[in-house]
Amino acid sequence: MxxxxxxxxxxxxxxxxxxxxxxxxxxxxxxxxxxxxxxxxxxxxxxxxxxxxxxxxxxxxxxxxxxxxxxxxxxxxxxxxxxxxxxxxxxxxxxxxxxxxxxxxxxxxxxxxxxxxxxxxxxxxxxxxxxxxxxxxxxxxxxxxxxxxxxxxxxxxxxxxxxxxxxxxxxxxxxxxDGVDDEIKTAIARIPADRRKIITSHDAFRYFEAAYGIEFISPQGVSTDAEASARDVAKIIQQIKREKIKAVFVENVTDPRLMDRIAKETGAKIGEPVFSDALSDSTGPAGTYIDMMRHNIRAFSSALSS
Ligand SMILES: [Zn+2]
The missing domain is CATH 3.40.50.1980 (Nitrogenase molybdenum iron protein domain)
Structure with missing residues (x-):
């Protein structure tokens, strides 16, 4: 044996x-x-x-x-x-x-x-x-x-x-x-300045905002563990209507239901999913950091330019 x-x-x-x-x-x-x-x-x-x-x-x-x-x-x-x-x-x-x-x-x-x-x-x-x-x-x-x-x-x-x-x-x-940084700046320069406003569900893009000059507004705070308050959601709905903001985005790590509701109540469209805190799997559009940054700027640009 x-x-x-x-x-x-x-x-x-x-x-x-x-x-x-x-x-x-x-x-x-x-x-x-x-x-x-x-x-x-x-x-x-x-x-x-x-x-x-x-x-x-x-x-x-x-x-x-x-x-x-x-x-x-x-x-x-x-x-x-x-x-x-x-x-x-x-x-x-x-x-x-x-x-x-x-x-x-x-x-x-x-x-x-x-x-x-x-x-x-x-x-x-x-x-x-x-x-x-x-x-x-x-x-x-x-x-x-x-x-x-x-x-x-x-x-x-x-x-x-x-x-x-x-x-x-x-x-x-x-x-x-450096090349990706240039691509993002070039893409944003093509978006009319008065359209550079985006709604995302949780507040994950403030460094992007500070660096590249798109304004991000989020009902949820910087962590996904916070529930958006009814008051914050109502404020954002008013702001979308008042400022005629065109698109809302859902990040891959957040629950899409809140954004669905906001889109329905305001008529804003829901853009392609964007990636904030995690990559997609390797077959997805954001399998690497560079692909993620490229995907996000494409999604923002196409929603804000059309
Ligand atoms: Zn986050």
Whole structure:
């Protein structure tokens, strides 16, 4: 019995070896294991780390990191990781407890470190865990560039042998981000100035607004855990009618029912779904950070220009 089992496992082992080039085996064990809390950040980390790292994302595509409940598997992922990348600015209210309970020795790094934070404009909604800041800094490409520089620096600090690779990857990706930033500015310049107003369900685009000059109005605060108050909704309905705002948008992480109602009551149309806090899955229109920014600006432009 023993020998048969041994023979079988040897056989299976050799099949596995035959199917997997030795270089690939060596690579997968050598890769620096890192965790990113949400999909957008995971994509930025992947672009800088390239083949040298293995990225695990805790809150996946279309997932809502504001209100996430970590699983025991997430704790194990943290334990195996050398670096934990978080957004910071109070986005992941659950991460500190998870890091602590996992006992991980990983370096925890806030990718938004060095970003000029916007104050949360919420009044009386009681989002204490946000520390008074709006976390959605990645919606300004200039801030994403700060994330990338932070990611590059911490990867080099943890894996000095990869310094040249991380620097080259970051430089190439930063140049792409400059291109996307230009595309957004060009697209917005084409929208008549008096039409640059957009309604979204939760307040995720204030960094975009500050950087690019489209005004965003939202019945819900900067976190999806807040219910829009009846008073806020009524105010927005009046504003849409008064200012003849043409389109409302639903983000991939929010419940569409409120926007459906607002659209029905005002006659505003519902634009294509936009991506605020999470990527789409890889087959969707926003499988990467760059595709997300391009998709959103196309959706805003076509709704506001037509
Ligand atoms: Zn959000």
């Amino acid at each position: 023993m020998t048969r089992r041994l023979a079988l496992s040897l056989l299976m082992g050799s099949v596995l070896l035959a199917a997997t080039p030795l270089s690939a085996l060596a690579q997968s064990t050598d890769k620096l294991k890192v965790v990113a809390t949400f999909s957008i950040l995971g994509d930025l980390v992947r672009n800088v780390g390239g083949e040298r790292i293995e990225v695990t994302t805790l809150v996946g595509p279309n997932g809502d990191a504001h209100v996430y409940s970590p699983t025991p598997a997430d704790g194990r992922r943290l334990t195996e990781a050398k670096i934990v990348f978080t957004n910071g600015l109070g986005f992941e209210g659950w991460i500190d407890r998870l890091v602590k309970s996992s006992g991980t020795k990983a370096v925890a790094i806030q990718a938004a470190k060095g970003v000029k934070p916007l104050k949360s404009e919420e009044e009386g909604h009681g989002h204490d865990h946000h520390g008074g800041f709006d976390p959605h800094a990645w919606q300004n490409v200039a801030n994403a560039k700060i994330y990338v520089a932070n990611i590059r620096d911490v990867l080099i600090a943890s894996d000095a042998a990869g310094k040249a690779t991380y620097e080259a990857n970051a430089t190439a990706y930063l140049a792409k981000l």
